Amino acid sequence: MIVTDDQIREEILETIQRNRIMLFMKGTPDAPRCGFSARSVQCLDAAGAEFAAMDILPDPRIRQQLSAHSGWPTIPQLFINGELVGGCDIISELYESGELSKMVAPAA
């Protein structure tokens, strides 16, 4: 089956809309394929976040379309409520300051 760039972009946008906390990463939360993705998963877990994740590795166009949408050049990328929060450094900083736990707390 041929998947077009447009279909990939739509899938990305849809998954950001559908999941309040959405992490785009290399690998999966159970088997991260990059130290920065692994660190981001650890922070989210430690902050008690229930998050969805998408592996960007299977098709290089996922990353291209994602970065075109977000304007953010690297992976991982965390979105909360449809907004880009940042990559690994920002996730780590927000976790260490305690801010991440507040951001990922279930909406009242």
Add this chain to the structure above:
Amino acid sequence: MQLTDQVRELLQQAFPSGEVEVSSFSGSDHLSARVRSDRFGGLSLIEQHRLVYAPVQHLLDDGSIHALQIKTEAT
């Protein structure tokens, strides 16, 4: 020129009044940048990091830099 030097130079040009430190870790294409600048005042973390990414974007796009760890500080 070494990648580390190249990135340091680009960031120093982008933040002429700031303090820039660039080092590599776990291989020469993993870089860490620490930038102190008055341009960060009042900006969110994500906006601060975007300012750091901008001048080196082409090196990320062409794969020269595999990862760029960023630490910003407003002065």
